[in-house]
Amino acid sequence: MNANAAIGAKVKELRTQKKHTLKQLSEASGLSIGFLSQFERGISSIALDSLEKVAQVLEVPLSVLFEESGGLLSKDPVVHGVDLQPSKVSNQIYQYLLKRPEEEFTMLPRLFVLMPFENQEELPEMYTHDGEEFVYVLEGVVTFFLEAESYVLYPGDSIHIHSRQRHNWMNRTTRIARLLTVNTPNPLPPAGSEDTAEDA
Numbered sequence: 001m002n003a004n005a006a007i008g009a010k011v012k013e014l015r016t017q018k019k020h021t022l023k024q025l026s027e028a029s030g031l032s033i034g035f036l037s038q039f040e041r042g043i044s045s046i047a048l049d050s051l052e053k054v055a056q057v058l059e060v061p062l063s064v065l066f067e068e069s070g071g072l073l074s075k076d077p078v079v080h081g082v083d084l085q086p087s088k089v090s091n092q093i094y095q096y097l098l099k100r101p102e103e104e105f106t107m108l109p110r111l112f113v114l115m116p117f118e119n120q121e122e123l124p125e126m127y128t129h130d131g132e133e134f135v136y137v138l139e140g141v142v143t144f145f146l147e148a149e150s151y152v153l154y155p156g157d158s159i160h161i162h163s164r165q166r167h168n169w170m171n172r173t174t175r176i177a178r179l180l181t182v183n184t185p186n187p188l189p190p191a192g193s194e195d196t197a198e199d200a
Contacts, residue, residue, distance in 0.1 A: 005042025007051070010065050012040040014058045028057040048081075084111070092117050092171065097188075108186040112179040114142060114171035126166040131185045133163045140177025144169045163187075 015025055022040075026033045031050055038044040046054075055062045063083055079098055086094040089112075098109040126145060135144065136158040144151045144159055146167045153159065161167060163183070171177045 007065050008040045008042045011054055011058070014060060018058060025054070025057055029053040086113070106185050108183045108188060110181050112181060114140070114169070114177040114179065116171050116174050116176070124168040124170045126168050128166055129163045129187050131163045131183060131187065132160065133167070134158065134160045134182040135169070136180040138178040138180055140171060140175055141173050142169050142177050142179060143172050
């Protein structure tokens, strides 16, 4: 069963437990009975904002709709955005792992959120590690330090480096920035331990 069908089945399961009819769910969520029926049977997909309305009617957190139900999602390779949990790297940096912790892969994709640095003239500590690193700017402006050089990256800009070069980044603006990064090999320790490096 694919992810859409599994989520639809989960909604039906919760709706039935609460003794809601499709009509009641339709009236409370603003979605048509026909659409909800097709969604619960896995025939139609649903937008995230509509799924949020359904979760509110069923009085459950949105993430509950993505939980396994009878093993339906046990082989789902998708990392759902609503399940992403940030971890604090420093006062200015938060990261989201874009992979399942239990999965063994040689690549590590992450989303970083960079808050503005309080002292924008201060230079960050430089790091080196094995492998390669790819960085793509999704939002904001980022200053990327590479050895003795620095580069200003804007949304849509990217940089690909050998990670043994001394490097790091910082947000020297007054607005948040978001980065998509991919490291190979995976620099994080095994699942269950903490990564405290500001950049990896």
